[in-house]
Amino acid sequence: MIDCFATPKRTVTAFAGAAVVLLGFLSQPTLAGDPFRTSNPRAIGDNTETAFELIFKDGDYKKAKDYLQKAESTEGNEPLVYALLASLSYLDAKSQSKPNFDSFKTYASKTRTTAEKLAATDSLRGNLYMAVGHFLEGAADFEQDGPVRAVSKLQKVFEYLDEAKKSDPNDPEFNLITGYMDLMLAVNLPFSDPAQAIQKLENYGYPKYLSYRGIAVGKRDLKKYDEALDYVNRALQLTPNNPEVLYLKAQILVRQDKDKEALDYFNQSLAKQTQLPNYSAAQITYERCKVQNSLDNGSRDCRAERNKVRAGNN
Template sequence: MNYWLPTPRRTVNALAGAAIMVVSFWVTPSLAGDPFRPSNPRNIGDKTEAAFESIFKQGDYKTAKDYLQQAEASEGTDPLIYAMLAAIAYTERELETLNTYATKTRTTAEQLITSDPLRGNLYTAVGHFLEGTYNFEKEGPVRALSKLQKVFQYIDAAKDIDGTDPELNLLTGHMDLMLAVNVPFADPADAINKLETHGYPKYLAYRGIAVAYRDLKKYNQAMDYVERALAMTPDNP
């Protein structure tokens, strides 16, 4: 993976931001509980699906947390549950809770590798992302940097399985965009194309592209993608 890495602080800021952006933006599922794949969906549990809708369709975080706690008890083999709980903890600045669920994301994902190698590797990378975010918040960039090699290792493993997978491209597209707008000389064009071509659901891909164009000060393009996202999810608060 050819990532150009500048100073430790800027790199960790970009990667931590990407991780939180991605796990915080998951939205209403489209088919069989899977918000990422319009065909050949993975089986995501009903409570996890309900949590998606509560957060991102109704904007009801309290109900979403209730659903996620139920999902943890009955559908707890999916690392997505713990990534969502970690993201909520981060937004609420509950760093120890973030750390707990970051580790559960990683360990659950490691167990998933044997049955679903793509998602297992992908969420193992997310778990390392989130643990690195905790390390950055508590100790600064030096320790957090030790997580980067692991993140890229597991993302590359997922890419080797299916480089066109929508869930994978949504995550790595957002990550690449965060790097591109925070790192000098990085080109966001490939990341924008990745989200446009392979990212799903589309309204989430469009939100990422809108943020990228906003940060690049290309406001007309940003508003275009804002309008596209709003057209698909007009009731999202």
């Protein structure tokens, strides 16, 4: 694992941001409500699986929330339910003028405590989601109290990930989640090599639409734009209507100085903005506005447009 304690503030900033990407980016497996495995599935639950696919395959957070509320009452022994609810709560809080992260922290803690119970019967997933729970709690501490308290969570994250790995280092769920974590930390920390994280997502991560999406994000941040475009196109082949993947392609095209082509993908993404949390839709609106200004030599107030959407006035 990366020695994160040498640069705690920068590390925890990446740590907090990665929480959104992770739980904030195909085949269609239906075995036992398990979206991660095509063989030896876990009984994760149908409502949880549907919510997962609505968020990450379709980019429809609004419908997903309904299924997560059902899952909370019928599949409440599944830590993924609370990890996804934590992600939605985080995005809701970020949309507020005075963010309140109490709900986010509550769901983060439920992720951890539910995982502790699961570990008695499923060491891999129990330890994996104990790591995720500590990860999310660290992000909550970062938002509320700054980096000092959050840093203490990092050791726990790595400790439980190491325990999960002992059960099956090639497990697709383990590699998808840790691949995203490692990649987000690697592209934000000096002297870190993201190659191992990318290889993990490429070789073992599943579902593939999320693996390809994660690799595209990593390649984008590494400024390998041609490779990023290749992987986002692979993700789009599997999830052609996901507004967040359309947005990711728009971002990559902007970095390739293809503003006109990028604008089309921003527009396609925003055509589905009612599916997205206000915070996400507002950021897409802001970046689209900047591209439109560049193309038109315009002077639209992009911050005002962003803030209007963030407040729900879209």
